[in-house]
Amino acid sequence: MVPGTICYRRRPAPAQRDANGLRHSAPHPVRSGGVSEPEYTNSTPGGDAISGSGLVAEKARRIARVDQLRADGVEPYPYRFDRTHSAAEVRAAGADLEPGTETDVAVAVAGRVMLKRDSGKLVFLTIADRGVDVQLFVSKAVVGDDAFAGIKALDRGDWVGVHGTVMTTRVGEISIKVERLELLSKSIRPLPDKWHGLTDPDTRFRQRYADLVVNADARRVFEIRHAIIASIRSTLVARGFIEVETPVLHAELGGATARPFITHHNTLDMPLYLRIATELHLKRLIVGGMDRVFEIGRTFRNEGMDTTHNPEFTMMESYEAFTDVHGVMELTEALITNAARDSLGTTLIDVAGEQVELTDPWPRVRMVDLASEAVGETVHPSQPVDHLRAIADRHGVHCDKAWGSGKIIEELFAELCEKSVVRPTFVTGHPVEISPLARLDPDDPHLTDRFELFILGKEFANGYSELNDPVDQLQRFEAEQAARDAGDNERGTIDLDYVRALEYGMPPTGGLGVGIDRLVMLLAGVDSIKDVILFPTLRPEANPQ
């Protein structure tokens, strides 16, 4: 997100539900003296808090206004407002009106006060309702003196509901001529700058509510995110997939190689892991005959954080019986192309300054071929480890002693090729050693029937023909366990229950995993995963104020 593009006016800010945190309990601490919270104490030498300025005084002033309203018999936090139109509907209703037109179209609309222009006996309020703003035209002569004074006393950030009629001003601005205005929720904390919004990334992530109120780009990203997820869901459902939910709390780790979060269940008195993948549960469902399943869910990895990694992130995994890796690649292209069309309205997207037409076929290249090209000679997992290690050394690629030929080839690819794969590309044929759950390539027993989708040098998706031979699977698990015992603590363990499931028989199956957050980053055109997660993981604030 480019801070310079953030402003309220150029792109109307959203009206986000968040007012329920503003409840305040009388008596008013400034005057009662019974509450010792420092934020409400007097900070103005020689005067009471209300006469000063700054946040403390501003909040005190607005709380005093709340008290005054109650004293006048007006509830500043009423329960309900029945509206007849959204701001967008009002805009549609007034779209064809000439400037300076009044109508009899009666509307009841609610929104948050974003701007206030007071010109004496007229007040113009801009309210935001679900990201669309509409102007309120308030005339003292229409609403009466008392109500007019109350409207003048409104603050930016207050929620209001109005009854009035649709009109246009002399310059053609579609407006609601207010007959009656009702305060729906008094805001006691000032909104960020009406023109510049919030720019400090720390504050934007910590106070996402404020970010969403004033920064339309933030709201836009999450609308795109929603559209992408909805699109993925509809593409899958249209293909006969059903959505399922599998456990987040796992007694065994599996389905990926990653360090987990560990928690504890009191009654069972046992450790539990937050899942690092949904794969093994979903394939158990394929064994059970569910045939086509998917899950869009949070997974957790207790590892580093950077612009593409958050400790909790959203993954879509799907499993389809009777297809293989080629079917999964076709599905992947369809999912992402549809997601772009449904969220952006186009399949022509910008990838690092290049225009990419997603409907063009995506290249499919074997990992061993890319690695061979990079090192200038043929590499293949059938070659001796020492030979490959020598090649890696020559190219400055560090290899762990415990690694076999296949892992070294992956490392060569990761170090020498990965970053240069910018346009969407299926990298295929991963070595068996690094693919404990994938089927062998029918033409090459050293490789698997697998792909990873790379865009912008990052992995976006991973899929393969699922290994369904229970004997082979057990041997692969044993190899994982052996590698783990040999000191590679990132490798997996033996999941005997999963092997038992396979023993009942799993049909040929193609499986897919897609990193939703990265996909949203790609399509929304943002560089940080924190921009696509509403509440990214952060250290807690010492003293929220």
Next chain:
RNA sequence: GCCCCUCUAGCUCAAUGGUAGAGCAGUGGACUUUUAAUCCAUUGGUUGUGGGUUCGAGCCCCACGGGGGGCACCA
């Protein structure tokens, strides 16, 4: 873990080592067609925290904390 950048009023930003300022918001006033309304007046600061150097520190040095970016590690 290492390196670089950053932190000043509620928000957005200024300030050669020499009295901490502006715009917005707020407060008081004017204004019946405004559009970041405008105009007049005005309030508001433990410069992230703690040390140090200096006659004097927002600025220089050190440490710590938050955040951003990069590298490493990890996958």
